[in-house]
Amino acid sequence: MILSHDLGTTGDKAALVDADGSIVAAATAAYDTDFGPRGKAEQDPGAWWRALCRATRQLLEARPGAAAAVEGVCFSGQMMGAVLLDAARAPVRPAIIWADTRSTSQSEQLVQRVGMGAGYRITGHRLNATYSLSKVMWVREHEPEVFARVRHVVQAKDLMVARLTGEVVTDPSDASSTNAFDQRSGTWSGELLGAAGLPADLFPEIVPSTTVVGRVGREAAAASGLLAGTPVVLGGGDGPTGALGAGIVDAASGAYAYLGSSSWISLAADAPLHDPLMRTMTFNHVVPGRYVPTATMQAGGASLQWVVDLLDPGGDSRYERLLGAAAGVRASEDGLYFLPHLLGERSPYWNPRARAVFAGLARHHGPEHLTRAVVEGVAFNLRTGLKAFVDNGAAVERIDAIGGAANSPDLLRVLADVWGVPVRRLDLVDEATAVGAAVVGGVGVGVHRDFTRAVRPGAHGAELTPDAAAHARYRGEHEVFLDAYRRLEPWFETL
Numbered sequence: 464m465i466l467s468h469d470l471g472t473t474g475d476k477a478a479l480v481d482a483d484g485s486i487v488a489a490a491t492a493a494y495d496t497d498f499g500p501r502g503k504a505e506q507d508p509g510a511w512w513r514a515l516c517r518a519t520r521q522l523l524e525a526r527p528g529a530a531a532a533v534e535g536v537c538f539s540g541q542m543m544g545a546v547l548l549d550a551a552r553a554p555v556r557p558a559i560i561w562a563d564t565r566s567t568s569q570s571e572q573l574v575q576r577v578g579m580g581a582g583y584r585i586t587g588h589r590l591n592a593t594y595s596l597s598k599v600m601w602v603r604e605h606e607p608e609v610f611a612r613v614r615h616v617v618q619a620k621d622l623m624v625a626r627l628t629g630e631v632v633t634d635p636s637d638a639s640s641t642n643a644f645d646q647r648s649g650t651w652s653g654e655l656l657g658a659a660g661l662p663a664d665l666f667p668e669i670v671p672s673t674t675v676v677g678r679v680g681r682e683a684a685a686a687s688g689l690l691a692g693t694p695v696v697l698g699g700g701d702g703p704t705g706a707l708g709a710g711i712v713d714a715a716s717g718a719y720a721y722l723g724s725s726s727w728i729s730l731a732a733d734a735p736l737h738d739p740l741m742r743t744m745t746f747n748h749v750v751p752g753r754y755v756p757t758a759t760m761q762a763g764g765a766s767l768q769w770v771v772d773l774l775d776p777g778g779d780s781r782y783e784r785l786l787g788a789a790a791g792v793r794a795s796e797d798g799l800y801f802l803p804h805l806l807g808e809r810s811p812y813w814n815p816r817a818r819a820v821f822a823g824l825a826r827h828h829g830p831e832h833l834t835r836a837v838v839e840g841v842a843f844n845l846r847t848g849l850k851a852f853v854d855n856g857a858a859v860e861r862i863d864a865i866g867g868a869a870n871s872p873d874l875l876r877v878l879a880d881v882w883g884v885p886v887r888r889l890d891l892v893d894e895a896t897a898v899g900a901a902v903v904g905g906v907g908v909g910v911h912r913d914f915t916r917a918v919r920p921g922a923h924g925a926e927l928t929p930d931a932a933a934h935a936r937y938r939g940e941h942e943v944f945l946d947a948y949r950r951l952e953p954w955f956e957t958l
Contacts, residue, residue: 464479464480464481464482464487464529464532464533464534465479465480465533465534465535465536465537465901465904465905465908465910466478466479466480466519466522466533466535466536466537466689466901466904467480467536467537467538467539467698467897467898467900467901467904468515468518468519468536468537468538468539468540468620468623468897468900469538469539469540469701469704469894469896469897469900470511470514470515470538470539470540470541470619470620470623470701471540471541471701471723471724471896472496472541472560472561472562472723472724472725472765473493473494473496473724474491474492474493474494474514475491475492475494475511475514475515475518476489476490476491476518476893476894476896476897477489477490477491477492477515477518477519477521477522477897478490478522478894478897478898478901479522479526479529479533480897480898480901480905482905482910482911484898484901484902486891486894486897486898487526488522488525488526488529489522489893489894489897490518490521490522491518492513492514492515492517492518492521493514494506494507494510494511494513494514495507495510496560496562497557498562501565502563502564502565502567502592502806502807502815503563503565504559504560504561504562504563504564504806505557505558505559505560505563506557506558506560507557507558508546508554508557508558508619508622509554511558511619511622511623512622512623512626512686515623515626515687516686516687516688519687519688519689520687520688523688523689524688530688530689530690530693531690533689533690533693534693534694534908534910535675535693535694535695535696535904535905535907535908535910536627536679536689536693536694536695536696536904537695537696537697537698537900537901537903537904537905537907538620538623538624538696538697538698538699538900539620539698539699539700539701539704539705539896539897539899539900540618540619540620540621540623540637540698540700540701541560541561541618541619541700541701542561542618542636542637542640542700542701542702542746543560543561543593543594543595543618543640543641544558544559544560544561544563544595544598544618544619545558545559545595545598545599545602545616546558546559546616546617546618546619546621546622547599547602547609547610547613547615547616548613548614548615548616548617548622548625548631549612549613549614549615550612550614552615552625552629552631554622555609555612555613556602556606556609558619558622559598559601559602560619561593561725562593562724562725562761562762562806563592563593563598564592564593564806564807564815564816565592565598565601566592566597566598566600566601567592567597567815567816569592569597569598569600569601569604569659570590570591570592570594570596570597570642570815572597572600572658573590573596573597573600573642573655573658573659574590576658577590577654577655577658579741580741581654582642582655583737583741584737585645585646585647585652585654585655586639586642586643586644586645586646586652586655587639587646587735587737587744587745587746587754588639588640588642588744588745589741589744589813590642591642591809591813591815592807592815593761593807593809593815594640594641594642595616595618595640595641595642595643596641596642596643596655596656596659596661597642597659599613599616599659599661599665600659600660600661603661613665614665615631615665615666615667616665616666616667617631617633617667618633618637618640618641618700620637620697620698620699620700621633621637621667621697624676624677624695624697624698626683627677627679627680627683627687627689627695628676628677628678628679628680628683628695629677629680630676630677631667631668632667632668632669632670632674632676632697633666633667633668633669633670633697634669634670634671634672634674634697634698634699634700634749635649635669635671635672635699635747636672636699636700636702636703636704636746636747636748636749636755637699637700638651638666638669638747639700639745639746639747640700640702640746641666642655643655643656643659643661643666644669644747646735646745646747646754649669650669651663651666651669670697671697671751672696672697672698672699672703672749672903672907673696673697673749673903673904673906673907674696674697674907675694675695675696675907675908676695676696676697677694677695678691678692678693678694678695679691679692679693679695694907694908696903696904696907696908697903697907698749698900698903698904699749699900699903700746700749701896702721702727702729702746702755702757702759703746703747703748703749703750703755703899704749704896704899704900704903705719705721705729705865705895705896705899706719706729706730706731706748706755706899707748707749707750707899707902707903707914708865708891708894708895708896708897708898708899708900708902709721709863709865709889709891709895709899710863711729711730711731711755712731712750712753712914712915713731713733713750713753714730714731714732714733716730716731717730717859717860717861717862717863718730718849718852718857718859718861718862718863719862719863719864719865719889720845720862720863720864720865720866720869720878720886721865721866721896722763722764722864722865722866722867722868722869722874723763723764723866723867723868724762724763724764724765724768725759725760725761725762725763725764725765725809726759726760726763726764726841726845726866726868727757727758727759727760727763727810727845727848728757728758728845728848728849728852728862729755729756729757729758730755730756730852730857730859731748731750731753731754731755732745732753732754732755732756733752733753733754734754735754735756736754736756736852736855736857738851738854738855740811740851741813742758742810742811742847742848742851743756743757743758743810743811743848743851743852744756744757744758744759744809744810745757749899749903750914756852756857757810758810758811758845758847758848758849758851758852759809759810759848760803760808760809760810760841760844760845760848761804761805761806761807761808761809762803762804762805762806762819763803763841763844763845763868764866764867764868765805765806766801766803766805766819766837766840766841767782767837767838767841767868767874769805769837770785770833770834770837771785771834774830774833774834775830782871783871785830785831785834786834786838786871786873786874787873788830788831788834789831789832789834789835789838789873790835790873790876791831792831792832792835793835794832794835794836794838794839795836795839795843795937795940795943795944796936796940797823797825797828797832798823798825799821799822799823799824799825799828799832799833799835799836800820800821800822800823800836800839800840800940800943800944800947801819801820801821801822801833801836801837801839801840802817802818802819802820802822802840802944802947802948802951803819803837803840803841803844804817804818804819804820805818805819808844810844810847810848810851811844811847811848811851812948812952814952814955816955816956816958817948817952817955818955818958820947820951821833821836822947822951838873838874838877839877839881839937839940840944842877842878842881842882842937843881843937843940843941843944843945844944845878845882846881846882846941847941847945849862849882849884859884860884860885861884861885861886861887861926862878862882862884862885862886862887863886863887863888863889864878864886864887864888864889864892865889865891865892865893865895865896866892866893866895867892867893869888869889869892870888870892870893872888872925872927875888875927876927878927879927879928879929879930880929880930880933880934880937881934881937881941882929882934883929883934883937883938884929885926885927885928885929886926886927887924887925887926887927888924888925889924890924902914
């Protein structure tokens with residue numbers, strides 16, 4: 464078996480996956496995020512390690528002899544962060560995660576020095592405060608004593624690999640999420656690092672996702688329950704590994720939507736997709752030579768979690784209860800809209816100063832209307848990214864859905880009607896990213912010969928076909944949604 468870990472925003476999802484790609488057992492260990500003013504979003508890297516050990520022990524202790532059957536450990540992890548390590552490979556401060564937008568002025572410096580268009584051509588991404596490079600610059604400016612101790616800048620999964628093996632490396636998929644990676648050459652960008660005033664040796668060696676980095680050391684084995692000497696495969700960022708777990712391997716694989724804390728629509732391609740309007744971005748795939756064009760919003764599932772926590776903070780089945788009630792009302796049709804920019808925004812606006820807004824509230828609107836507006840707002844925002852793919856020649860005939868929010872048929876119904884394409888729920892809703900990491904691990908240790916044979920087509924749940932009349936109505940309401948942002952964008956600057 465392969466033991467995979469998916470280090471997400473809310474916790475570590477661990478899975479034991481057999482050679483056929485089937486999940487033998489799964490466990491989740493949660494950790495917290497420190498959200499604060501001016502766009503702060505940080506996590507304790509020590510909490511990641513404790514969660515990894517807790518989830519691993521839970522899996523291994525439930526199955527006698529499982530540790531000896533683990534042929535490799537592999538990782539997926541949240542991307543675009545800044546995990547700053549000292550010479551002993553220990554974190555010097557809390558990790559700045561993808562959702563943090565405090566480095567707006569630093570990213571604007573990069574734009575002034577390199578140019579937004581040039582930066583997009585180099586990296587496949589806009590130069591933006593959500594990426595690693597400007598976050599490192601922010602630490603240098605605001606915490607100089609801390610920065611003086613920094614010797615390595617890595618991502619979440621890279622730190623866990625270092626804890627297990629003592630080696631510090633990263634892979635192309637995570638490197639492509641930093642704003643410091645030259646996608647054409649496959650190396651760190653001298654131009655962008657020069658513009659940032661950062662030495663290249665802060666950033667680790669880039670090796671393939673399938674690299675066996677090392678083996679579990681004795682101390683790590685004692686803490687985690689793994690056997691010392693177990694091979695550790697690097698893995699990749701959660702977007703590309705999620706794509707692999709959803710069966711998105713090449714251009715013929717179609718598209719998928721991830722409905723987690725952040726949410727996105729994505730596909731696979733043989734070359735980076737550069738949108739003339741720069742609405743989308745492109746990551747390197749964990750599959751060598753492939754790319755993952757993506758339209759990501761900051762707070763997809765996070766918007767839904769926020770409104771549910773706000774309106775129904777306790778009790779069982781609260782998601783189902785609120786979403787069920789929301790299915791019986793309309794929001795945008797009734798003049799109520801929600802702009803889902805709780806954490807600023809990436810696609811399509813790339814504006815860290817954007818904020819969430821309810822627009823059109825009336826006295827008769829209740830919790831079900833607010834919930835419905837949030838669901839529609841997330842669907843509208845993702846539709847804008849979907850339109851960017853179609854505008855650039857992608858043929859999207861159906862979208863497979865994974866991520867925790869994909870468990871709701873009421874949500875999927877809204878997505879299908881707004882997007883105008885069938886939406887199909889995969890059976891690996893919660894574990895697709897962990898399965899993708901297991902596939903990478905299996906290729907790395909030789910359990911699988913290649914990715915194509917390793918990916919097991921997921922069983923599919925009900926396919927939600929769009930209602931033609933509802934889609935026609937939503938197309939017009941999507942334009943109103945876009946107009947609301949355009950009108951409010953100058954106001955966001957005044958905040």
